[in-house]
Amino acid sequence: MTTLDELSREHCRPLRGSEHLLTAAQANSLLTCLPDWSVSDGGLxxxxxxxxxxxxxxxxxxxxxxxxxxxxxxxDLEVGYGRVRVSYSTHDVGGLSRNDFTCAAKIEALIRI
Structure with missing residues (x-):
């Protein structure tokens, strides 16, 4: 199982095509290491x-x-007074890719400093 620390040390790769699209099981597995992140009904x-x-x-x-x-x-960033909603999806694969989870982990690493 991948940890938050391991995921945050990865770097994004150029990804194109549905072969890079994560399955629901793969996304749920990666989601377990991202506190308070969720996958929306829209797949973000x-x-x-x-x-x-x-x-x-x-x-x-x-x-x-x-x-x-x-x-x-x-x-995508939605900014308001005192709040920011961060949303990831990889358009070139048609949904969630490992890059989305890698960047989310990097944000988690930033806020823990």
Whole structure:
């Protein structure tokens, strides 16, 4: 079984095609190492983060943006005062890929520092 630490040390790879699409069992297995993340009915890997201030919210958004650029794997971000919803899906595979879980693990590693 993959751990959060192992997953956070991986790097995203360019993925195209449905052969990289995770099965529900594979996604559920990876989900067990991501605290409070869930897979929505729409097939997105999601989590909402809460912050005490708008400045802290924007610092998180900018940090996630830097991570996304470095990994070349970009989430959808929904930003409000003191909250950010992060949603991942790999459009080029038609759903969830290992890259989504890798980036979610990297975000978890960031917030634990």
């Amino acid at each position: 890997l999601e989590k909402e983060f809460n912050f005490a201030s708008y400045a802290a919210t924007l610092l998180f958004v900018n940090t996630v943006a830097g991570l996304a650029e470095r990994e070349n794997h970009h989430p």
